[in-house]
Amino acid sequence: MVHTGEQTIKKQLIQALTSAGDDYISGQYLAETAGCSRTAVWKHIDALRKEGYQIEAVKKKGYRIVPRKDCLTETDILIGLETEFIGKSIHAYESVPTTQTIASELAAKGAANGTIVISEEQTEGKGRLRRVWHSPHHGGIWMSLIVKPDIPPYHAPRLTLLTAVAAVLSMREAGVNAGIKWPNDVLVNGRKIAGILTELHAESDQIHSVIIGIGINVNQQPDDFNDDIKDLATSLAIEKGETLDRVTFLQSFLMHFEELYQLFLHKGFLPIKEEWEKYSVTIGKQVTATTAQKTIHGYASGINEDGVLIVTDERTKEEHLIYSGDITIHQ
Structure with a gap:
């Protein structure tokens, strides 16, 4: 993880390069946009390349970013x-x-x-x-x-x-x-x-x-x-x-x-x-609730204020609170 200031500069550089599409942007423009020196721009461009960004650099033209594949950096x-x-x-x-x-x-x-x-x-x-x-x-x-x-x-x-x-x-x-x-x-x-x-x-x-x-x-x-x-x-x-x-x-x-x-x-x-x-796709359905202690066949009538599932036994009409377990929904 990088420092917030460095991340902000990288973010500004990526946004500027992405907005430019296929056009090249000068190092001076990027420096002014990010509020840093041209040397700092070069260092951050190098860091972005190490993260997997493809950024082209052409003398007298500047920098251009190549559209990036789906990555979660x-x-x-x-x-x-x-x-x-x-x-x-x-x-x-x-x-x-x-x-x-x-x-x-x-x-x-x-x-x-x-x-x-x-x-x-x-x-x-x-x-x-x-x-x-x-x-x-x-x-x-x-x-x-x-x-x-x-x-x-x-x-x-x-x-x-x-x-x-x-x-x-x-x-x-x-x-x-x-x-x-x-x-x-x-x-x-x-x-x-x-x-x-x-x-x-x-x-x-x-x-x-x-x-x-x-x-x-x-x-x-x-x-x-x-x-x-x-x-x-x-x-x-x-x-x-x-x-x-x-x-x-x-x-x-x-x-x-x-x-x-x-x-x-x-x-x-x-x-x-x-x-x-x-x-919910559970509430209002006939379900089988399997817990560590027992198996209950009934109707999922709702959840309580703690998020615990309420299952009404179809035979006895007794309400059961299901704190954890497996639920099978019967269509």
Whole structure:
């Protein structure tokens, strides 16, 4: 991660070069735009090339940027990101075992509220209940978000539902009508397109940090999925029929998350609950809830103020609170 001043200069250079299209821009113009010396421009251009940007330099003409392939670097994400604090500190990688582990380590060292850890690939991605999360190279968005809410630890699970709403809103903004399956799956046409894994770091009465792991299938094609999940998973590209710009989608997600997070902190869980129920594909359906203790067949009647699923037993009419477990929806 680079210092804020350096990142600002790089951002200004990229914006100027991108705006110019195929035209060359002089080093002097770039220096004036970024408010630095021409020597500093050259150094930042060199740093951007090391990040993967193709920038041509021609004597007496200046610099020109070559259109860039879809990449999730710190600079790419920050350019155009309009959040106040979510995603303003970024740790971007090409390949890691899992972003959750790195985020947990950073949080323990005092990482800023809103820090994200993102990787083009995870080799040991994990889902809920220690399941494997397939995280292929350049296919989706694999990231962990560090937040430090001033709420009681027992309210932390609400952030899983909040994150699901942010994912659905960004998907719908991109033209894909996604819905939420309790507690942490985002589905399109019955197939999983995103998952959320929330880890709490706290003492009995105080949260130190919440690490929210998010996996979103963006540009995978059917052949990119393993045979065991091919019929169960989908991606935004499959549903929309075209590939998406992952940076633009990620910026949308981070913006929606921040808006919902601020709403949650100031107004409580009720407005989040209402949004979640609006996009739920679980509520109102016949379901089988399998927990560590029992299996319940019934009707998913709603969620309570803690985001716990309420299932009414179809035989006894007794209401059961499902804090965790697997839910099978019967169409």
